[in-house]
Amino acid sequence: MSAGADSEAPAAISEADAANDIEDDVQDPAQVARRARWTAAGTGVLLTLAGLAAALLRLAASAPARVPTAYAAGAAVCACAALLGARGRTRRALWLVIAGAMVVALGDQFD
Numbered sequence: 001m002s003a004g005a006d007s008e009a010p011a012a013i014s015e016a017d018a019a020n021d022i023e024d025d026v027q028d029p030a031q032v033a034r035r036a037r038w039t040a041a042g043t044g045v046l047l048t049l050a051g052l053a054a055a056l057l058r059l060a061a062s063a064p065a066r067v068p069t070a071y072a073a074g075a076a077v078c079a080c081a082a083l084l085g086a087r088g089r090t091r092r093a094l095w096l097v098i099a100g101a102m103v104v105a106l107g108d109q110f111d
Contacts, residue, residue, distance in 0.1 A: 002024025004105060033088065040085025040093035044078050051104050063111060070107025074100045 055071035081096035 030048075033090075036090045037085055037088055040090045040097070041082050042085075043097055044080075044082025044085050044093060044100075047078035047100055047104070048075045048082060051078060051100070054104070054107070056109065067107050067110045070110055073102055074102075074104030074107060076100075077103055 051071050052075045055068040055075060059068040059072060077096055077100035081093045081100060084090075084096060085093035
């Protein structure tokens with residue numbers, strides 16, 4: 001029994017199909033940059049709101065003062081990240097989002 005008899009030959013790809021695939025893969029750099037700005041700004045705003053909400057909740061409860069301070073500081077760093085992301089500094093915004101999330105996590109460890 002030969003393996004070649006049961007297998008089908010792959011369909012030939014026409015030049016038009018190959019050109020359409022290439023056009024689908026190529027994206028407009030402006031659109032990619034716009035999406036990165038929106039993502040960085042949105043993530044920064046979301047983490048800012050979460051940090052402020054956590055700071056307010058811990059401030060109302062009986063927690064040490066450093067806990068809401070850490071949450072608020074992390075929220076402030078994430079707010080800076082949102083501002084940088086909206087201005088197009090997405091790489092710096094990413095690093096600030098990471099740093100802000102680490103500060104918020106530090107506040108969680110204090111609790």
